[in-house]
Amino acid sequence: MSERSDVIPAPEGEYIESTRFAPLSFVLALLGLAGLGLSVVGAFVSPKQFSFSWLFAFAYYFTMLAGCFFWIIVHHVVDAEWSVVVRRQLENLAMLLAVMMVFFVPIVIYRHHLYEWMNVKVGVEPILDSKRAYLNWHFFLVRSVFYFVFFIAATLLFRRFSIRQDRDGNPAFTIKMRRLAFVALPLFGLSLTFGAYDWLLGVDYRWFSTMWGVYIFAGAAGSSMSLLVLVITALRKAGYLKETVTVEHYHIMGKWMLAFVIFWAYIGFGQYMLIWYANMPEETEYFIRRNTESWNALSLFLVIGRFFVPFVLLLIQGLKRKPHRLCLVAGWLVFMQMVDIYIVILPALHGPGVLISIWDFMPLIGMGATLAFFFLWIARRSSLFPNRDPRLLESLHIVN
């Protein structure tokens, strides 16, 4: 009780001053340009390696941002109180999916390096031919466009309603957002699932897994909650949200992190065990490649680092109520999401063993810095929390 805030924030909300992060933005812009510029060099020097490195970085950021979109929907669908104070940051992060659409262009250009099924002629592989109704270039493109249109349009609407409510405090916007969320929920499920099939499973078109979409979703939701913890803490370090986000909110975010650490392990293990136990050649190929040579060590590291270590740490109640310690775990989980996506994509290129290339880092740094730059740009444009949301007071005074 003593730690919760009794201060009612000013109804005008809290804004980042326009010059506050100017030097940081400048550095991020430089870093982004340098990273993306060097990626272009990589695209000419080593196109095969570049295309996989780019897909890796793309999938890493895309899953985390799509996870942020998921948390917005869940907030409205279940009419949550606690997440009101952190919702604006989720909206800001999800808006970055518009930037991700631009980053998707190189994948379209270099598709023949990434997706082997696009190079196989009709009549060569009967199994692939039976999948042609789904796996063909035009349908692939239509689907990809649909995912982006849906994600960006829905996020724009959520953000627009939310910001208009900041101005007039009209509770009708809450109802509108809730209705939108119910439409967006099934579409999100379909988009992320089939997006995961098209972009990630597509690098190995011979493999089957019905749990693939859920597996990618589990990683996305957990790592985006970790990302949210990091973003909120960074803003608090910079002197914002001091009176709005309390230790109780950290506790709840920590509980969600724990829940999705377990869920990720549950889905990942479910997928692995069924394939391992049934032992059918067309299914085991994926895991044989990831469980031999140096990939085996990395896979074991993933299992231990993505589940066992954070699971034990997040069980401790005291840790979830200490923002700095929770941040260490959150940073670790964001890193492990990167390892997870790396193990998903790169073995398709470097089958014999782990081979970390310099071109792996360029898109990663370039995209990350660009996204951070646009995050600062968009975070400036509205209050840092929905200051006229009808449930704001309940959220401020939440107690676990």
Add this chain to the structure above:
Amino acid sequence: MRTPSGNKVYGMGAEFPSASSLYEAAKRVRDAGFKKWDVHSPFPIHGMDAAMGLGKSWLSAVVLVGGITGLLTAVILEFGPSQIIYPLIVHGKPVDWRTVPAFFPIMFELTILFSAFSAFFAVLTMNGLPRWNHPVFNWRRFSRATNDGFFLVIEARDPRFTELEARELLEQSGGQHVTIIHEE
């Protein structure tokens, strides 16, 4: 402690008009240094555990021990028979630690089962359940605790309990119908 008529005293009870007045009264009773007392309301009151100064429950420690016991039980019951006592090759899987994926579901389930049982029985034990009756039911007004009544009862076994002090404290905190509750 007994009343002049010879009845054993369970404690001193008071009724409060609202959840917020009960909340404020709980803070005063906590600050007065009482340990053996409880509040009763028709619904859970947010923050009451802090107002009562309860601190963290040790239930989670019991559940942790129960969960670890369940996990170890599964490990022993699976690796023992199928790898030490009577090793058997099933599905062409190796007979060493790499068989562990097949064992995980049982480990998971026994961990959950033992955790759930230890939580269930620990909650019963910590609440002194099951029991046939409770002295607070000797107070006729108390039946409204499940409907619209808010009650605070200080037990006589609290070392700080004296009839005068308890009555004075409850009345000052805004309690109504302050009364002695008999043990039987």
